[in-house]
Amino acid sequence: MMSGESLQAALAQFLKTHPANRLENGDRIYDEPLVGIASANDPYFLEFTKPEVIGDVFRVPADWLDGAVSVVSFFLPFSEAVRKSNRTTGLPSPEWLHARFRGEDLNNEAKRFVVSLIEAKGHRAVAPTLDGRFTQTADFRSSWSERHVAFVAGLGTFGLSRGLITAKGMAGRFGSVVTDLEITPTERPYSNPFEYCLFLSGKAQCKVCVDRCPVQAITDEGKAHPPCSSYMRREDLVQDIRNRFGYRYLACGKCQTGVPCESRIPN
Ligand code: SF4
């Protein structure tokens, strides 16, 4: 019987031994992953299709896989080496950029790895963000949201910066796979979508992410996508990043580093 725990152990082993899980200086990109399981019929998925959440662009698990039963969600936390390098202000660190782009290739491989584990058990599996049907609208809504899925799968709650705060913080990458294999869902250890954020839960006047953002994209209302996206695509900065590293945009990430929720649930 496949369980969230056995998948987490297999994914941890995959990352531990993978040669691409390295920065240029040999430090790790990702630490040990977290895995959570959601029922494909969890009422939250339908909730996400409402305009005030994601909207009707969002596709529920059964749209991705006929007969979907479970959704495997995982978080790959960036290592201390990656996170520490980006705690500065200004442009993203070379280590952060490497982790964001090369690390995302590895995240995609991790999704394929989970698919292969499930298929080896004789079941079907789809990674929605790698599927040809995955779409994103001009107003930053997409047909599948890794963070929203991770929330349903018990991995964490949303922060003011709109990242998902997990037991290992928010600096890292998320992935997920929809399957017809029955896996026991993970119990959500929280009762509301904002419980771990100091500011949104009313625990403290944190707002460190607000001060970290170079373009004031984060306010008491949350993160506005347009200023963040315009900054990440600013031609002069992107040209520099392209010339030095070959990456296609500025993966800033300052709101995920140097914040109390960087690598843990803040208190
Ligand atoms: S930095 Fe503070 S306000 Fe911003 S997401 Fe983290 S806990 Fe919430």
Ligand code: SF4
């Ligand atoms: S990624 Fe950078 S620009 Fe975008 S919201 Fe976070 S800190 Fe601001």
